[in-house]
Structures are given as structure tokens and as C-alpha cells.
Amino acid sequence: MSEHSVLTELLTMLESNPELLPVRLRVIELLAAQGRYSDALGQCGAALAQDPGNAQVLELLQRCTAALAGGEPAVTPAPATPPQPPAPAGAGGFDWAAAEREVGDIIKPAFIADDGEPLVVGPGDTGLFERPRVRLDEVGGMADVKRQLELSLLGPLRNPELAKAFGTSARGGLLLYGPPGCGKTFIASAVAGELGANFYPIEIAEILDIHLGASERNLHQIFEMARRNAPCVLFIDEVDALGYRRSQMSGSAGLRTVVNQLLTEMDSATGDNEGVYILGATNHPWDIDVALRRPGRFDRMILVTLPDPEARVSILRHHLRDRPVEGIDLKAIAVRTEGFSGADLAHVCTSATQLAMADSLRTGTVRPIGMPDIEQAMSQIRPSSTAWFESARNVVEFANNDGTYDELANYMRGMKPR
The missing domain is CATH 1.10.8.60 (Helicase, Ruva Protein; domain 3)
Known part of the structure; x- marks a missing residue:
């Protein structure tokens, strides 16, 4: 998919989800790469309104301003010849084994974690592992969220024989959703701390790439590194930007294949995710592709509300x-x-x-x-979540026929009007 097509798709995504800061940062970079510095500056203003003082936005703002003033270009141009992606292997994704054979065996250098255990990281791996020290009992309030985490994830992991007797398990993914700025990332880190597992937080900017096939390859490498370092909590923030509804992608094949790759990686039939606990966070679960919420994927949802x-x-x-x-x-x-x-x-x-x-x-x-x-x-200062609840109200009133958002509806009925 061309750089222009990627930019068009990302701008469309921002229209319906304007708070997706990683996507907006990618848009700024692409606009600057095309020499559209005035448009990039407009996006910088919107980004700073979301996150005042963000260092990356300020750097992009400075570069674009310098470019308009006749200084250095805002973004280093992409290489003339992009790296060749692996060849497709069917509708599910790419032939990763063949790609790895071409470049040779991936020898994984080991890095030592705080507890002396090796963290196995291979060439091309992105992101950093953490060993969180925070536990759930250090998260103030949120008793209902903790109860649901204990029931759906922590309980089965701590009591595997009991879970087996009841025919349950902790496989699949857990989706944390709710208004922005309510601690979904902190809770995911606390879950990793509770399990004594590695914590691998991923942002969308680490996955999406303008070159054909590169986004799918990045996603595969992330899951492979998580599997090599199990037990691991793989946390994907703003997952709606990655798993956006394919029916709303205006026929674009580029981003559709990214969703397909995520489905493949999470599917137990095509990948061994034993010991990899996949947590996602989103402000807009209703924008996530329905296939991602089927059993074995993000089949459990927990509402993370405003702090009590x-x-x-x-x-x-x-x-x-x-x-x-x-x-x-x-x-x-x-x-x-x-x-x-x-x-x-x-x-x-x-x-x-x-x-x-x-x-x-x-x-x-x-x-x-x-x-x-x-x-x-x-x-x-006024509450920043007002617009989110206005959007959510439309969902619970007009798009909740299957009861998916009953918990959200009950919470909103109990809110005091401001």
C-alpha cells in the first residue's frame, strides 16, 4: 500500500477516533515526509491539546516550523528502496518460516532481568520488557475491576486444577475498556506484577509501517518475542487502531491484512501462546473488528470506569x-x-x-x-471524559442489542449529572 493510501486510512481513523495520539503522531510524520508542513502543524496543535508537553510532539512541531522557515527538512525521507516483505502465505498472513530461512536462524541474545532470569530478545524485536513491582492491592479503589480480574484471569492461573475441574482456563485475551485516562495501562502492569510475569507494553506506532508487509512482520515479531519470554503479559494499547473494523476500511487491503495477522497470532490453532497473557486497552471497543472478540481472542471485557x-x-x-x-x-x-x-x-x-x-x-x-x-x-479544569460518555451513550442506547455493554449502561445510569 502506498504512503498516500496509508495516510488516507489513518486520517479516516482519526475522524472517528480523534484521541488516538499514536495514530496522530504517525499522521504528522507522514504529512511532514510529503512536505505538507502546514497540515502537519495543525495536527501538532491537536496533539498538544491532548497531551501538553509531549516531547515527541514538541520535536515534530520544531522540525515542521524549521522546515516552513526554510531550515532542515522535518523528517528524514524514507529509503528509495524499501525492504522486501516476506511473501504471502494464504489469507491468514505471511510465510514467516520461509522468511527466517532466507535470513538465517535467529539467534537470540539474552538480557538479564531483575530476578536473574534471561530475557530472550532477537534481532528486529521492538519494545522493552519490564518486571513490574506494583501489585493489584496497590491500585487504589476499583474493587469491581479487581474482582473481575480475579475471576476471569488471576483465579484460573493460581488454581489450574480447580479451573480444569470447572472446564475454564485463562487462555485468550482480556480487553480493558473505558474512558481515557483511567489507568488501564497501570492495571495491566499490576496484573503482570501479580503474576510475576514479564510485562511487554506495545503501542500502535511500534507496529504500523508504511511499507507493504512490514506492519504484519512487526506484529509477528512482537508475538514471537513474547512467546520466547513467557510467562509474559503482552499489553496492546489503543487496540482499536490496530484491530479496526474491516468493514469500515473503505476497501483498503493494507490495514485489513494487519487485522488478519492479529487474528492469526491470537488464534490458538495457528500459534502456541501458552504462558502469554494478552491484554488490550481501548476507549472504543465498539470500533474493534467483531472477529477479535470471538472466543480465544478478546473474548472477555472489563469496564475500567472513572476513579471512585x-x-x-x-x-x-x-x-x-x-x-x-x-x-x-x-x-x-x-x-x-x-x-x-x-x-x-x-x-x-x-x-x-x-x-x-x-x-x-x-x-x-x-x-x-x-x-x-x-x-x-x-x-x-473540566472533566475530559464528557465527550467520551456522550459517544458511549449512543452505543448503549442504539447498539447494545446483544447486551455486550450492559455493564457500561448500568454504570452510566448511576452517574450523577454534572
Whole structure:
């Protein structure tokens, strides 16, 4: 698929899912590569509105600005001759074995993890493994999410004989969904910590590539590395960008094959994923291809909602730690921030810190962060999840015939109007 076609598909995806920051970053890079610096700058503005201070966006912004001013080009052009992809092997994907035979055996150098166990990584592998130390009991609040994780994943893994007696297992994938900024990545990391497993977080930008077949190859390499380093929690963030509904792809064969490859990798009939626990996160589960939610794939869904009061206290305490504070009433702040996401609460803490720091710079004396700073910050910040719940309301009212989103519907009925 041509670079222009990829850009068109990604722009279409952004129209329906504007909060997909990794996709927007890829769009900026492609626009800059085509010399469309003004359009790229517009996308940079939208990206900074989502994530102020994002280092990658700021770097792209600087490059595009320099290019418009007659400086160096914003992005290094792609090689004239792209690497040749492996040959297709049927509708399911590519003949990886043949490709590996062509380049020789993949000898995997070992890296030592914190506990002394080797992490087996091969040439071309992307991403980094982590050994999370956080456990689920360190996640504030979210009792219902923890209960569902225990029932659907952790319980069967801890009690394999009991699970076998009841004919259940932890195979397949688990999908965490809900409004943005509510800690889905943190929960996935805590699950890995609970299992004592490697944690391999993947972002869409590490998979998608403009060259034909490269995205599928990247995806295959990621799963292969996870299999070599089992037990492993493979976490795919923004999975709706990767597993987007093929019926909405306007006939594009390029992104369709990426979805096909993901289906192949998750299918137990075509790959041995023993010890690989696949967790996905998405803000828009209704945009995921239906084939990805069939048994053996992302067949279990857990709603990760806005933080409850206990979780809000925990989040506020986390973001104010190691900062000079005085007279802060975390419980009072938690009461007044109902409807705020974890990201919103982090923004409140950062804004309050900046206010206290600005005052300290004026006086030359360090002034601790106090409740007036928190209150001023709260008065300037509004919940960022409002638009998400408006979109979700349409789904639960008009596209929930099979009851998939009953849990979300019940949660929304219990929300207090703002």
C-alpha cells in the first residue's frame, strides 16, 4: 500500500477516533515526509491539546516550523528502496518460516532481568520488557475491576486444577475498556506484577509501517518475542487502531491484512501462546473488528470506569508525593472531583504545583502547595471524559442489542449529572 493510501486510512481513523495520539503522531510524520508542513502543524496543535508537553510532539512541531522557515527538512525521507516483505502465505498472513530461512536462524541474545532470569530478545524485536513491582492491592479503589480480574484471569492461573475441574482456563485475551485516562495501562502492569510475569507494553506506532508487509512482520515479531519470554503479559494499547473494523476500511487491503495477522497470532490453532497473557486497552471497543472478540481472542471485557473516591485519594497522593505541601485535604478534594479521570487529577496536581512554584519564584522563597492552589487549579479544569460518555451513550442506547455493554449502561445510569 502506498504512503498516500496509508495516510488516507489513518486520517479516516482519526475522524472517528480523534484521541488516538499514536495514530496522530504517525499522521504528522507522514504529512511532514510529503512536505505538507502546514497540515502537519495543525495536527501538532491537536496533539498538544491532548497531551501538553509531549516531547515527541514538541520535536515534530520544531522540525515542521524549521522546515516552513526554510531550515532542515522535518523528517528524514524514507529509503528509495524499501525492504522486501516476506511473501504471502494464504489469507491468514505471511510465510514467516520461509522468511527466517532466507535470513538465517535467529539467534537470540539474552538480557538479564531483575530476578536473574534471561530475557530472550532477537534481532528486529521492538519494545522493552519490564518486571513490574506494583501489585493489584496497590491500585487504589476499583474493587469491581479487581474482582473481575480475579475471576476471569488471576483465579484460573493460581488454581489450574480447580479451573480444569470447572472446564475454564485463562487462555485468550482480556480487553480493558473505558474512558481515557483511567489507568488501564497501570492495571495491566499490576496484573503482570501479580503474576510475576514479564510485562511487554506495545503501542500502535511500534507496529504500523508504511511499507507493504512490514506492519504484519512487526506484529509477528512482537508475538514471537513474547512467546520466547513467557510467562509474559503482552499489553496492546489503543487496540482499536490496530484491530479496526474491516468493514469500515473503505476497501483498503493494507490495514485489513494487519487485522488478519492479529487474528492469526491470537488464534490458538495457528500459534502456541501458552504462558502469554494478552491484554488490550481501548476507549472504543465498539470500533474493534467483531472477529477479535470471538472466543480465544478478546473474548472477555472489563469496564475500567472513572476513579471512585478511594481511587481519587490514592491518585492525588501519588501525584503530590515528593512535593512541598501544606494543609492539603485529600478527601475534600476527592469529593469535589467526582467525574474526573486519573489524568484530570494529575493535571490538577501539576497546575497547583505550577501556581505555588510561580509564587515562590516571585518571592524567592519556597512556598508549599496549599488548598488555595488546588482550588484555583480545579476551577480551571473540566472533566475530559464528557465527550467520551456522550459517544458511549449512543452505543448503549442504539447498539447494545446483544447486551455486550450492559455493564457500561448500568454504570452510566448511576452517574450523577454534572
